[in-house]
Amino acid sequence: MRPRQVRFAGERRNVERLREVPIDEILCPPQMNVDRDRVTHPSQRLEGGCACGAVRYRLTSDPLVIHCCHCLNCQRQTGSAFVINLLIETDRLELLAGEPQRVDVPRDSGEQNIWRCPSCQIALYSQYTSPKVRFVRAGTLDDPSSVSPDAHIFTRSKLPWVTIPDSVPAFEVYYETEKLWPPESLARLEVLRGQSS
Numbered sequence: 001m002r003p004r005q006v007r008f009a010g011e012r013r014n015v016e017r018l019r020e021v022p023i024d025e026i027l028c029p030p031q032m033n034v035d036r037d038r039v040t041h042p043s044q045r046l047e048g049g050c051a052c053g054a055v056r057y058r059l060t061s062d063p064l065v066i067h068c069c070h071c072l073n074c075q076r077q078t079g080s081a082f083v084i085n086l087l088i089e090t091d092r093l094e095l096l097a098g099e100p101q102r103v104d105v106p107r108d109s110g111e112q113n114i115w116r117c118p119s120c121q122i123a124l125y126s127q128y129t130s131p132k133v134r135f136v137r138a139g140t141l142d143d144p145s146s147v148s149p150d151a152h153i154f155t156r157s158k159l160p161w162v163t164i165p166d167s168v169p170a171f172e173v174y175y176e177t178e179k180l181w182p183p184e185s186l187a188r189l190e191v192l193r194g195q196s197s
């Protein structure tokens, strides 16, 4: 399945305001069809850090899912075409060194918290509405090539020269979690739902 790509020719302010989908809304996302078997995850432990080396982190398990987000917020935050986020439970993101500093960043709908190295200010991970889930920026991994997106989201604002491979699910906005995430990730999501915040 290859969703229709929407291209905007107008000015940024005329573009329909996009927003990230908070983790709460992942519980009831819009209906979409996708092949869940396409989702694969690295089995090795993922480590990364900032540019100056003061902050180091490790993911203590595979991420829940890996998104490549083409929304305008992510483009603005990264100064680039998209962001690659590894979604993982907050208690599975282990800090090995340093103490990232939280910066509250406005976005089109609400606010996002971004944790940065206090020295070099590299953005390492962020949080949307749920403190239970971190969005780790894959570009800060020691080996960014060790992961690849399970899904491309918000492709309606994808830059026109970015080509998404046919083998990876892509969505104009978002997708139905139950149809994309592997069973293990869905089970972990159930645990998160059951936890009091």
Ligand SMILES: [Zn+2]
Binding pocket: 050, 051, 052, 053, 054, 055, 117, 118, 119, 120, 121, 122
């Ligand atoms: Zn640093």
Ligand SMILES: [Zn+2]
Binding pocket: 020, 069, 070, 071, 072, 073, 074, 075, 083, 154
């Ligand atoms: Zn985004």
